[in-house]
Amino acid sequence: MGTSTNGKVNDFSSDMEVDAFRRLFPLRFHERHLAESIRPDGRPLGKARDTTLVLGAVASANGSALAKIGCTTMLAAIKMEVMAPTVEAPDEGCIAIEFHMPPICSPLIRPGRPAEIAPVISKQLSDTILRQEIICHYLELSLVSGKAAWMAYLDIYCLDADGALFDAALLSAVAAFSHLQVPVVSLNDDGRIVLISEDNIAAMKEKEPVNKEKRKLKLDSVPFSLTCVLHKNHILADPTSEEESIMETFLTVVLDSSSFQLVSLNKPGGPGLAHTSAIQECVELAKLRVKEVQKIMNEATSDMEQD
Amino acid sequence: MDVEREGGRGANQLRPMDCTRSVLSRAHGSASCSNGETRVLAAVYGPKAGTKKNENPEKACIEVIWKPKTGQIGKQEKEFEMILKRTLQNICLLTAHPNTTTSIIVQVAHDDGSLLPCAIHAACAALVDAGIPLKYFAVAICCSFSESGHILLDPNKLEEQKMKALVYLAFPSSVRSVLTEGSENGEESAENGIITSLTHGVMPVDSYFQCLEQGRAAVTPLTNILKKKLQSPSPINQSAAA
Numbered sequence: 001m002g003t004s005t006n007g008k009v010n011d012f013s014s015d016m017e018v019d020a021f022r023r024l025f026p027l028r029f030h031e032r033h034l035a036e037s038i039r040p041d042g043r044p045l046g047k048a049r050d051t052t053l054v055l056g057a058v059a060s061a062n063g064s065a066l067a068k069i070g071c072t073t074m075l076a077a078i079k080m081e082v083m084a085p086t087v088e089a090p091d092e093g094c095i096a097i098e099f100h101m102p103p104i105c106s107p108l109i110r111p112g113r114p115a116e117i118a119p120v121i122s123k124q125l126s127d128t129i130l131r132q133e134i135i136c137h138y139l140e141l142s143l144v145s146g147k148a149a150w151m152a153y154l155d156i157y158c159l160d161a162d163g164a165l166f167d168a169a170l171l172s173a174v175a176a177f178s179h180l181q182v183p184v185v186s187l188n189d190d191g192r193i194v195l196i197s198e199d200n201i202a203a204m205k206e207k208e209p210v211n212k213e214k215r216k217l218k219l220d221s222v223p224f225s226l227t228c229v230l231h232k233n234h235i236l237a238d239p240t241s242e243e244e245s246i247m248e249t250f251l252t253v254v255l256d257s258s259s260f261q262l263v264s265l266n267k268p269g270g271p272g273l274a275h276t277s278a279i280q281e282c283v284e285l286a287k288l289r290v291k292e293v294q295k296i297m298n299e300a301t302s303d304m305e306q307d
Numbered sequence: 308m309d310v311e312r313e314g315g316r317g318a319n320q321l322r323p324m325d326c327t328r329s330v331l332s333r334a335h336g337s338a339s340c341s342n343g344e345t346r347v348l349a350a351v352y353g354p355k356a357g358t359k360k361n362e363n364p365e366k367a368c369i370e371v372i373w374k375p376k377t378g379q380i381g382k383q384e385k386e387f388e389m390i391l392k393r394t395l396q397n398i399c400l401l402t403a404h405p406n407t408t409t410s411i412i413v414q415v416a417h418d419d420g421s422l423l424p425c426a427i428h429a430a431c432a433a434l435v436d437a438g439i440p441l442k443y444f445a446v447a448i449c450c451s452f453s454e455s456g457h458i459l460l461d462p463n464k465l466e467e468q469k470m471k472a473l474v475y476l477a478f479p480s481s482v483r484s485v486l487t488e489g490s491e492n493g494e495e496s497a498e499n500g501i502i503t504s505l506t507h508g509v510m511p512v513d514s515y516f517q518c519l520e521q522g523r524a525a526v527t528p529l530t531n532i533l534k535k536k537l538q539s540p541s542p543i544n545q546s547a548a549a
Contacts, residue, residue, distance in 0.1 A: 107524055120389045123382040127507060223373055248396075251504075262512045265474075269393025271401075273479065273500025276519060281513055 026246045034234045041240065046285050048226065051293065053171065053300040055179040063180030065300075067172035070240065071162035076172035078180050080141065082193045083151040093141020093149040097126045099156045101170060106161040108239070121166055125156070125173060128223050128254055128264055140217055143185065148193045150182065161243040164227045166252055171293060174222045178301060182215050195294065221258035224293045226253070226286040230272050237285050248272075251279070253286035257294050260287055276292035313463065319521065321448075321461040321529070322421075326428060326536040328436040336437020337485040340429035343463060344419035349429035349435040354407035366401040368408040371430075376415045387423055394427060394447075394477055394503045400440040409439060420463035421449040423475050423505070428533065435537055444480035445502055446529045449473060452510045458521055472508030474515065476501055476522045480530040 022029045022040075033040055043049070049070030058064035061077035068074075085092055099122035108113045141150040153245040154176065184196045227241040231247040244250060249272035254263040262283070267274050280302050312318070322343030331337035334350035345391045358368035371392040395411065410435065413426050424447035431444050451462040451470040459466060467473060471510075478501055501519070 116385075116389070119382045119385040123386045126382075256509065259514070261505070261509050262515050263509050264506050265515060266505040266506065267501065269395070269477075270504045271395050271397055273397070273502060274504070275500045276516065279501075279504075279519075280516075302376045 008035075026242075029096060030231075030243065030246055034231065034236075039236065039243070045234060046237045046288075048289055048292070049240075050294050051171070053175050054177060054301050055304045061176075062183060063176045063178075065172050065175030065179055067168050067175060068237065069164055069171070071160050071167045072164055072168045073159040074156055074165075074168040074172040075159055076156045076169075076176040078176050079153045079155075080180075080183060081151045081153065082148050082185065083148040085142070085146065090146035091142045091149075093151060095130060095141075095152045095154060097129060097154045097156075097173070098122055099158070100157045101161065105158040110162075117165070121169060124166060124264070124266065125169055128170060128225075129154075129173060132135065144187070152180075161241060163239045163244045167227050169226045170223065170225050170254070174219075174224070175297060175300065177217060178219055178222075178297065180217055182217070184215070184252065197245050222297075223254050223263045224257055224290045225252055225254040225264075225291040226282070228253070228261055228282045228285060230270075230274055230278055230282075232272075235278060235281055235285065237289070249274070250300055251282050253282050255283075255286050255290050257290055260290070277287075311522070312459065317460050319525070320455060321525065322463070324428075324529070324532055326432050326533060327387055327472075328432050328537060334437075336433045336435070338429050338436055339416075339433030340425050340432060342421055342428075342461065343424040344347065345425045345463075346416040347422070347426045347429040348414040349433040350412045350414075350415055351409060351427070351433045351527040352412070353409035353437075354439070355410070356407060358406055358408055364406045367399065367404040367406075369399065369401075370393050370408055370410045371395070372410065372412045373426075374412065374414045376418060382440065387426065389503060390423065390503060391426060391430060394428060394445055395434070396444050397502045398431065398441050398443060398479070399434070400442060403440045409434075420462050420465075420467045423447065424449050424461075424477070427477055427503075430489075432533070432537060437502055442479075444498060444530065445477045446480045446526050446533070447475065447477040447503070448522045448525050448529070449475050450522050452508070452514050452518065456514070457516055458514070460521060460525060466534075468506070470486065472506060472514075473511040474518045474522070475503070475505040476519065477503035478523060478526045480526065480533070 030040065037045055039045065052068045054066040056064055057066035057075060058077045062080045064077040064151045066075050066253045081148055101109055101118040103111040138230035141152065143149055154173060158165060158175055185193050186196055226237060227239065228251050229236040229243055229247045230249045230251060236243060239250065251267040251274055253265055256263055325341045326338060328338040330339045330348065331350055336351035339346065339348045339350065354367060358364050362368040369392055371388045373380065373388045375384055391413065410504060411430050413430060415422065427445050427447040434441060449461055451459045451466060452472040453459065454471050460500065462470060
């Protein structure tokens, strides 16, 4: 093992099996790939993994979506309930966002003990989606001023955690909102809100629905994000969990899909520093990614409409 | 830029800052930091033997416990815990004490805006007081971006609520690092980098970089203040001498 003292990677890797080298020296394994501007899974540094999106994955929910970025899988579903709005905001509805990481998603999560990262992602999702009314105006969730408004429960389940959790969670959340079908409701004789089921057309004719037009939420600009790992001078877009655990400095850029305004730029510490030039590069990568994701989302929506 | 601010402050003017170390006698290291009315107390215990599960035993483990002023710990506090932990992982020499855990307990005494920067300063000062080896100091600042496009540094609670967007930034202090790692990594020195960035609210990309510049300009004066405060003898030592 005298080769370790002169620090030459070549000598080591040549007389060792690739798998063993990967397990014993994960950082060197990755650095050798980075030097060749390629990643262990064959991607160039700035490219995200294949992304697929399926709308309407949960039949019982009002809106749902299944997003996959590489192996990272997120299932998002929205349930709408009628609630009484607060006195301060009689014309506004409410959106409650919860992110779940069940033990099925990763070997690092033990049953019974909640994942530390789950509430943090939950908070970041709420900040991104609710702030500045990016997704929808709360006013659109109002039914009868001061009496009734929609409460949207958005639950996102992580089924497979393989890096870039926030990106996949945000994509599934946004897609679930785009798929959301607001149920038809009407006022009954007591002035109460009642649901009208799809097969009960007769009832619909009898009583005027309260929300005839507002069946879909207006989504003019939606947020999309890209997580990058920073390692020395390299920027790796959309890291896998292996890359995230080995190179621990990451940066998440969230951009608005219509104006490319910055919704959030999050770099939660980590061993490395982010230089201004690297941040600029990440923003550029995020811009490209937003266009890519927007296309995937449009395709998923048109597929849905054809069905 | 003429912006009316409470207390007649200028846009780039920070509130008076104070930092006292060794405020608690039982903790291995402690510090109290205030920024205007915002006040945070931090205590350090450790390094204790062993790391938590799933942590790398070849490095020191850092544990942050955030205590709000009142009530239960919520998602906001969990996020601050995670950010503070990862920020401290950046400044600590983790390989100096492998297979140990250092706990940092942060108690919020009063929140009047710019809470996270104040907590970062308090945690750093407590680590210094405990004698934990650090690469450099984390100097944090909150920049706010108003509807009209002005950038105000160090907003108080009222200003935070009125602002369109907030940017929390943490920079390495402008003290020369003893490590040569930064210089061999490339032409950019450690001072140009940021340790932590957290934003709330929508803003143009250019404004973010503007905030970055303005925040960076405040690093050197803040470093000098913190250094001076930390060099002054602690109140416990003073009373012992008397």
